[in-house]
Amino acid sequence: MTSEKTRKTILDAFMDLVAERPWPDVTMAEVAERAKVKPSALRKAYDGxxxxxxxxxxxxxxxxxxxxxxxxxxxxxxxxxxxxxxxxxxxxxxxxxxxxxxxxxxxxxxxxxxxxxxxxxxxxxxxxxxxxxxxxxxxxxxxxxxxxxxxxxxxxxxxxxxxxxxxxxxxxxxxxxxxxxxxxxxxxxxxxxxRPFKRAFSRARSHRGRPGAASAEAPVRDGGSPASDASAPA
Incomplete structure (x- = not known):
């Protein structure tokens, strides 16, 4: 576990580099070097x-x-x-x-x-x-x-x-x-x-979700098959 002292050292080194160099040049390797910690210790403390x-x-x-x-x-x-x-x-x-x-x-x-x-x-x-x-x-x-x-x-x-x-x-x-x-x-x-529209929407969703609230079965045409939309794609 990384100590608070090490974390603070790393953070201060990082912030100093941010002030001194362009953002793309502030690398984790540079941070480790400035903070005088091993890269492995830096990795344990921070992901990036x-x-x-x-x-x-x-x-x-x-x-x-x-x-x-x-x-x-x-x-x-x-x-x-x-x-x-x-x-x-x-x-x-x-x-x-x-x-x-x-x-x-x-x-x-x-x-x-x-x-x-x-x-x-x-x-x-x-x-x-x-x-x-x-x-x-x-x-x-x-x-x-x-x-x-x-x-x-x-x-x-x-x-x-x-x-x-x-x-x-x-x-x-x-x-x-x-x-x-x-x-x-x-x-x-x-x-x-x-607020009133939210309440109405919530009630409508609750009503649809209750058992028995589903719509009745589709009417059956002559021949015993449920009615279907002839224009629907296959």
Whole structure:
């Protein structure tokens, strides 16, 4: 079993390489060399580059979740989410240059962009949880994806924001969350509008599935054979 110390050494080496080299040049062999571990030890710890990034995302998620402030429980949902995402940016600060390079690489590599989006979806679901916001169903998925996109727009500002007070970043996050609140309201209205149709569809499926609910047998023509559609292909 790989120790936590070895995993952390590997992760730091990987993130340093991401900041220094083009994404295609960040190979597992290079990571092993930079981390000063045997390739076999690296293989035991991680399956590949995306596995290392997934571990990085999990660590950031855990750090934000551990820092939740119970005093914010009575605040509006958008304010709680603002606090959570600012704490996420604080947690990301140590690897800002690496994340900037990763974002540039994703713009040129659709596969990498899709893989990062999948990781971000999981992370942002946890950020919503940290903010005490429960989402589910298609509406929840749409909201979480919208939050991923919104946070990416905030990151673009954050990458350039050298102000210790992060005024530009906070303004961008506030702007994006206001848009998100509008989206949440629209999704909620759409789900309420669709709810009666969903119930009717569920009842219809349940009725078809009950024993004895099947339609009557096809009428029998003269000669004793069931009626058939003459136009149907053989």
């Amino acid at each position: 580059r995306m596995a290392i990034l997934a571990d990085y995302f999990r660590r950031i998620d855990a750090q934000v979740l551990d820092g939740s402030d119970p005093d914010l429980a009575d605040e509006a949902a958008v304010d709680r989410l603002f606090d959570v995402l600012m704490r996420r940016l604080d947690a990301l600060e140590d690897h800002k240059s690496s994340l900037r390079a990763l974002a540039r690489a994703a713009r040129r590599d659709p596969v990498l962009a899709a893989e990062l989006n999948a990781l971000a979806l999981t992370s942002q679901r946890w950020m919503l949880t940290a903010a005490g916001i429960t989402v589910s169903g298609l509406g929840g998925l749409a909201l979480t994806q919208a939050l991923v996109v919104a946070f990416l727009r905030v990151l673009k500002v954050w990458f350039k924001d050298e102000d210790p007070g992060q005024a530009a970043t906070m303004a961008a996050l506030d702007r994006e969350l206001k848009r998100g609140a509008d989206l949440m309201e629209r999704i909620d209205r759409a789900e309420r509008w669709c």
